Structures are given as structure tokens and as C-alpha cells.
Amino acid sequence: MTIHFDKEAVLEALRGLLKIKTVSANAGAITPEAPLGTGINEAINYVLDLGKSFGFRTKNCDGYCGYVEIGEGEEMVAAITHIDTVEVGDDWTVPPFDLTIDGDRIYGRGVLDDKGLTIVSLFALKALMDAGVPISKRVRLIVGGDEEGGNWACMNRYKETEETPSYSFSPDSGFPVIFAEKxxxxxxxxxxxxxxxxxxxxxxxxxxxxxxxxxxxxxxxxxxxxxxxxxxxxxxxxxxxxxxxxxxxxxxxxxxxxxxxxxxxxxxxxxxxxxxxxxxxxxxxxxxxxxxxxxxxxxxxxxxxxxxxxxxxxxxxxxxxxxxxxxxxxxxxxxKPLHVDKDSFLVTSLQKVYADYTGDLSEPMVSGGGTYARAFENAVAFGGVFTGEENTCHQTDEFWSIDSMAKNFDIIVKALAVLAQ
Known part of the structure; x- marks a missing residue:
């Protein structure tokens, strides 16, 4: 499978998403179309509009969440991300609602948690489609707007009317597979x-x-x-x-x-x-x-x-x-805690993708974080921060590396391809 990471296009798309203020519980006026704030709905539509421009099917679920989808088939697999962020806080040295590039580092609120991985996942779907990778299931990127607030009104709304993935993962944590969350x-x-x-x-x-x-x-x-x-x-x-x-x-x-x-x-x-x-x-x-x-x-x-x-x-x-x-x-x-069997198809498949790509044979891990993996059966956290990388989620001057972004892109493409076979 030959795939291409279009760094400039990804960074430009991320810049546009960072500019939309989506601070949890402080994202603009609450309206019938934007129950979580106008910023949240605008950001969801921003991602969906990018997906439409790539030729994806899209749906906005009443301003709570949305999804883009490619492929055909009775079953569906998904990556699940979010576009809301925590508060900015004090003492930032770069504009929090813009993209600052300094060598291999990129800065901005949500650049790692989770706007950056939302954009990377969106382009991973595009790469699957452009490369003509043979898949027998539909592949969906589900984008939520209420992850940081803790109530997850977005996922609750999604589950009211939308299809549950057969297998899914949330690239909002780390590597290798997070098989348990406290x-x-x-x-x-x-x-x-x-x-x-x-x-x-x-x-x-x-x-x-x-x-x-x-x-x-x-x-x-x-x-x-x-x-x-x-x-x-x-x-x-x-x-x-x-x-x-x-x-x-x-x-x-x-x-x-x-x-x-x-x-x-x-x-x-x-x-x-x-x-x-x-x-x-x-x-x-x-x-x-x-x-x-x-x-x-x-x-x-x-x-x-x-x-x-x-x-x-x-x-x-x-x-x-x-x-x-x-x-x-x-x-x-x-x-409640999340605990998926280490020997399950989902965990072993994603572990193999990670090990084949990195050469790292580390065992699946446990996290204290809470990801959208808890929203569905057969779901785990997989993606984001590599072992040894600094995790700047929720911190002042939140940053990520372009090198890590590119590696995440490669792994997410391969993970979705394996789950959608």
C-alpha cells in the first residue's frame, strides 16, 4: 500500500480548525443548531466540509457531533476524535488559537488533543480512498464536540440514531494499544x-x-x-x-x-x-x-x-x-472503566500494525485518560503520543511534532485498512 502524507495540506487544514474557538462550555452562543456552542458546530462543519471536498459522505448530528464516511459494505469501522478543547489558561508564549510552526514543532490549543489527530484521521481516510485500498467495510471518522466536558452529550446523541461501529479506536491517547482505561x-x-x-x-x-x-x-x-x-x-x-x-x-x-x-x-x-x-x-x-x-x-x-x-x-x-x-x-x-481483552481481534490487530511499523514489541497499555473508546463496544484508544514523547495535552503552549504527526498518519491508515478488510 503506497500512501502519501501531504504535510502542507494537513497543516493548512489544521490551522483553519485551530482558529475556531471550541473551548468546552465556552464555545460561543448556545442555539438550537449549536447546542454545545456556535464554535463547536462551526468546527464540526469545518471538518465535514473538508470531507465533502474529498468526496466523502457526511452528516452533522444536530450540532453535537458529525461524521464522514467512505467505502461500501454492511459493516462499518471507525476512528473517533473530538474538536472541543480545554481552557487555554495563562502564560502562553504563542497564539493559542492559531498554528505556530517552529522547526519540527507545531503549537496551538488542541494541536495534539484532539484537533490535530482529527485532521490526521480525516486525511488518513482520504489516503485510503485515493490509494484504492481494497476494503469490504465502510470506514467512518466520527467527530464529537463534548469530550472534554465529561458529559459526552455528543456520543449520547450519536448513539440515539446512528450506526454503531463493529470495531473502532480513538486516536486520542498513545501507543501501543490502550486496552484499559481507568x-x-x-x-x-x-x-x-x-x-x-x-x-x-x-x-x-x-x-x-x-x-x-x-x-x-x-x-x-x-x-x-x-x-x-x-x-x-x-x-x-x-x-x-x-x-x-x-x-x-x-x-x-x-x-x-x-x-x-x-x-x-x-x-x-x-x-x-x-x-x-x-x-x-x-x-x-x-x-x-x-x-x-x-x-x-x-x-x-x-x-x-x-x-x-x-x-x-x-x-x-x-x-x-x-x-x-x-x-x-x-x-x-x-x-466506568474500560477493559478490553488483550487477546481480542481488535487489540491484537492494532498491536500488530504498531509493531510492524515501529519494531516496538511493547505490550498493550493502561491509561488514566478517558477517550471515546468508552462510548462503544469493541473500542480502544490507539494513537497520539509515542513512548518517550512529551505529552502536552491540556498544558500551556501545547505542542506536537510534525514527525509524530506523519507517523500517526501512516499507522492510522494501516489500522483502518486492517479493520476494514
């Missing part, structure tokens, strides 16, 4: 504050699935600030949590407040969930968003839990470990 649980602590309590105003964090890089507090007319480093919530150790830094600073300054006590306990050990399993490793905790005024204190956290554990057991442990602090506790969101 459970994702969001929790909320809330406490009403007594009128006699000294007023502390404390805020920080914008996105539940990102390590907060800035926090601010005001107490007795004095302002306190902390800067950290953002990172994906699945790898909180790669960031520097500004909420925890500021709470420690306030504690050192002699300030007493329930939110400071709670943040002082906001570790896996402090919450009684310092746990792991043999399949998927350690549980991770990201204290993500704090909002405190004179009436109420709120902390929202993101937890990625091992595939053999139950969220109900974790909630019980957290409640027991924090009961003395007097906060109301609830689980706001729970996405």
Missing part, C-alpha cells in the same frame, strides 16, 4: 459557612480534568496568589497544583478556614484512597476547582480509579476520611 469520577465537597466566620475569598481552577495553574485568595484585605503548572488530570504528578500551594501558604500565614483544612487532606492518602491494582496501577487524585465566598466553600476533584474497583467503595472511603471536616459530599460524575 474509571473517572468527579466529586464535590460543599459547606455552608457561618456568618461569624472571618471572610476568605478563594478561587482557582477552571477545568475539572486539568491541574489548576493559578489560584487567588483575599483575607483581611490582603491578597495571596499562587502559580503552578497545568497538566492532564490523569497525570497530576506532572503538574504543580496551585490550589494546594495556596492553601499551604494561607496555612503558614496562620489563616484558619475549613477549605484550608480540606485541601490539606486532599491527597489519596488523606482521602483514604491510596489504592492500586495489578491491571491498571495507582489511583490518582486532582483537586481541580475551588470556589469560596462568605457563604459557601466548594471543592471539586477529579479521580482516576483502577479498573477492578468500584466508585461506590471509593466514595464510602472518602466520606469516612473527611467526615470530621463537616463538608457535604457527593459524586457528581462517574465514567
Amino acid at each position: 474509571g473517572i469520577m468527579n466529586i464535590i465537597f460543599q459547606k455552608k459557612l457561618e456568618a461569624a466566620m472571618p471572610i476568605l475569598k478563594f478561587s482557582g481552577g477552571k477545568q475539572i480534568n486539568s491541574v489548576p495553574d493559578y489560584a487567588k485568595a483575599v483575607f483581611n484585605g490582603q491578597t495571596y496568589e499562587a502559580k503552578g503548572k497545568t497538566a492532564h488530570a490523569m497525570e497530576p504528578d506532572k503538574g504543580d497544583n496551585a490550589l494546594l500551594k495556596l492553601a499551604n501558604e494561607l496555612r503558614t500565614a496562620g489563616i484558619d478556614h475549613p477549605i484550608i483544612d480540606l485541601l490539606g487532606r486532599a491527597t489519596t492518602k488523606g482521602f483514604g484512597i491510596d489504592l492500586s491494582d495489578a491491571v491498571s496501577g495507582e489511583l490518582t487524585l486532582n483537586p481541580a476547582i475551588v470556589q469560596v465566598d462568605d457563604k459557601k466553600a466548594v471543592l471539586r476533584c477529579d479521580i482516576r480509579y483502577p479498573v477492578t474497583m468500584k466508585s461506590s467503595d471509593l466514595c464510602a472511603a472518602i466520606q469516612k476520611a473527611t467526615a470530621d471536616l463537616g463538608f457535604d459530599f457527593e459524586m457528581d460524575h462517574d465514567v
Whole structure:
């Protein structure tokens, strides 16, 4: 199979997509045609219009998601990507909503997660069609608009009326195959504050699935600030949590407040969930968003839990470990773990594509990330970051390499060809 990676065309298409602001929950006006924001619908249509120009069949599913499709046959296989992004945050040195090229690196919000891989996947379908690769199934690229928000209204809408793929993968994680993804649980602590309590105003964090890089507090007319480093919530150790830094600073300054006590306990050990399993490793905790005024204190956290554990057991442990602090506790969101048999056709086929291309015989992996693979049966995460590459998802000055982009293109073409045989 001879395929060609048209670097200039891919980069130009990506530039156009990056210019459309698709920040989750902040993507423009909500309308009947754009239930997730006008930016989301515009970006979906941008991808579909590119697909139409290539000769693909397309459909916009009410502004929630869309797809492009090639080929014929009763069965269908798919790659699943998303065009929404997390918040930009502070301290960018390049324009976040444009494409900056610096040697082999390309910069912009979503360039890796997941606009870049959306465009790469679109061109992979084009390469399959242009090369005349013999396939017996239809091949579809499904593009969602609500991945980062966590509610996945896009995939819920898709499944209401659209066809489920026989096999699919989401190029929104890493290599080799991600056969298991940890459970994702969001929790909320809330406490009403007594009128006699000294007023502390404390805020920080914008996105539940990102390590907060800035926090601010005001107490007795004095302002306190902390800067950290953002990172994906699945790898909180790669960031520097500004909420925890500021709470420690306030504690050192002699300030007493329930939110400071709670943040002082906001570790896996402090919450009684310092746990792991043999399949998927350690549980991770990201204290993500704090909002405190004179009436109420709120902390929202993101937890990625091992595939053999139950969220109900974790909630019980957290409640027991924090009961003395007097906060109301609830689980706001729970996405069950993904675990596909390592010996399945899907995993072994994609592993072979990866091994044949790279020579790397590494075993399938586990991720703390949450991808659209959870939306369907017979689906895994496959694609994005290679072993040893820096993963800049959700980070300031998010970047990807053109070399990695080209390699992803080759692998995605071959993966779709194998699944569609």
C-alpha cells in the first residue's frame, strides 16, 4: 500500500480548525443548531466540509457531533476524535488559537488533543480512498464536540440514531494499544459557612480534568496568589497544583478556614484512597476547582480509579476520611472503566500494525485518560503520543511534532485498512 502524507495540506487544514474557538462550555452562543456552542458546530462543519471536498459522505448530528464516511459494505469501522478543547489558561508564549510552526514543532490549543489527530484521521481516510485500498467495510471518522466536558452529550446523541461501529479506536491517547482505561469520577465537597466566620475569598481552577495553574485568595484585605503548572488530570504528578500551594501558604500565614483544612487532606492518602491494582496501577487524585465566598466553600476533584474497583467503595472511603471536616459530599460524575481483552481481534490487530511499523514489541497499555473508546463496544484508544514523547495535552503552549504527526498518519491508515478488510 503506497500512501502519501501531504504535510502542507494537513497543516493548512489544521490551522483553519485551530482558529475556531471550541473551548468546552465556552464555545460561543448556545442555539438550537449549536447546542454545545456556535464554535463547536462551526468546527464540526469545518471538518465535514473538508470531507465533502474529498468526496466523502457526511452528516452533522444536530450540532453535537458529525461524521464522514467512505467505502461500501454492511459493516462499518471507525476512528473517533473530538474538536472541543480545554481552557487555554495563562502564560502562553504563542497564539493559542492559531498554528505556530517552529522547526519540527507545531503549537496551538488542541494541536495534539484532539484537533490535530482529527485532521490526521480525516486525511488518513482520504489516503485510503485515493490509494484504492481494497476494503469490504465502510470506514467512518466520527467527530464529537463534548469530550472534554465529561458529559459526552455528543456520543449520547450519536448513539440515539446512528450506526454503531463493529470495531473502532480513538486516536486520542498513545501507543501501543490502550486496552484499559481507568474509571473517572468527579466529586464535590460543599459547606455552608457561618456568618461569624472571618471572610476568605478563594478561587482557582477552571477545568475539572486539568491541574489548576493559578489560584487567588483575599483575607483581611490582603491578597495571596499562587502559580503552578497545568497538566492532564490523569497525570497530576506532572503538574504543580496551585490550589494546594495556596492553601499551604494561607496555612503558614496562620489563616484558619475549613477549605484550608480540606485541601490539606486532599491527597489519596488523606482521602483514604491510596489504592492500586495489578491491571491498571495507582489511583490518582486532582483537586481541580475551588470556589469560596462568605457563604459557601466548594471543592471539586477529579479521580482516576483502577479498573477492578468500584466508585461506590471509593466514595464510602472518602466520606469516612473527611467526615470530621463537616463538608457535604457527593459524586457528581462517574465514567466506568474500560477493559478490553488483550487477546481480542481488535487489540491484537492494532498491536500488530504498531509493531510492524515501529519494531516496538511493547505490550498493550493502561491509561488514566478517558477517550471515546468508552462510548462503544469493541473500542480502544490507539494513537497520539509515542513512548518517550512529551505529552502536552491540556498544558500551556501545547505542542506536537510534525514527525509524530506523519507517523500517526501512516499507522492510522494501516489500522483502518486492517479493520476494514
